[in-house]
Amino acid sequence: MITPGMMSSLSNEWTTPDKLFKELDDEFHFTLDPCSTHENTKCKDHYTMEDRGLEKDWQGSVFMNPPYGREIGKWIKKAYDESKKGATVVCLIPSRTDTAYWHDYVMKGDIRFIRGRLKFSDGNNPAPFPSAIVIFKQEVS
Numbered sequence: 001m002i003t004p005g006m007m008s009s010l011s012n013e014w015t016t017p018d019k020l021f022k023e024l025d026d027e028f029h030f031t032l033d034p035c036s037t038h039e040n041t042k043c044k045d046h047y048t049m050e051d052r053g054l055e056k057d058w059q060g061s062v063f064m065n066p067p068y069g070r071e072i073g074k075w076i077k078k079a080y081d082e083s084k085k086g087a088t089v090v091c092l093i094p095s096r097t098d099t100a101y102w103h104d105y106v107m108k109g110d111i112r113f114i115r116g117r118l119k120f121s122d123g124n125n126p127a128p129f130p131s132a133i134v135i136f137k138q139e140v141s
Contacts, residue, residue: 031060058082073101083136095130110135
């Protein structure tokens with residue numbers, strides 16, 4: 001059985017480390033987690049896979065740790081688009097600077113690289129990839 005948060009060919013979910021989430025929540029005061037499960041959500045208001053978070057409107061301060069598979073580009077685009085409508089979206093993502101979504105969207109946000117490799121909540125070992133925090137928010141003129 002694959003536990004949530006462990007990456008394998010059967011799962012692309014990585015459970016956010018509690019300490020990292022708390023640090024970000026203290027700064028951004030999150031109100032929505034648009035891609036979680038009922039078990040790993042970090043916010044009272046959240047969308048599961050069945051809720052189809054990509055099709056919903058996001059408002060307020062949003063924390064997003066998207067599925068890290070082939071769909072991640074759609075989640076990053078959605079985060080960027082929702083920020084243009086007024087949401088602040090903070091994303092925990094793998095630092096894959098060679099991808100199209102990184103160049104098309106991530107580089108338009110505020111990028112904070114994480115030193116070292118994260119140990120995701122359900123994992124015994126650090127992730128096999130570097131991570132970054134990306135913040136999308138509406139520009140104030």
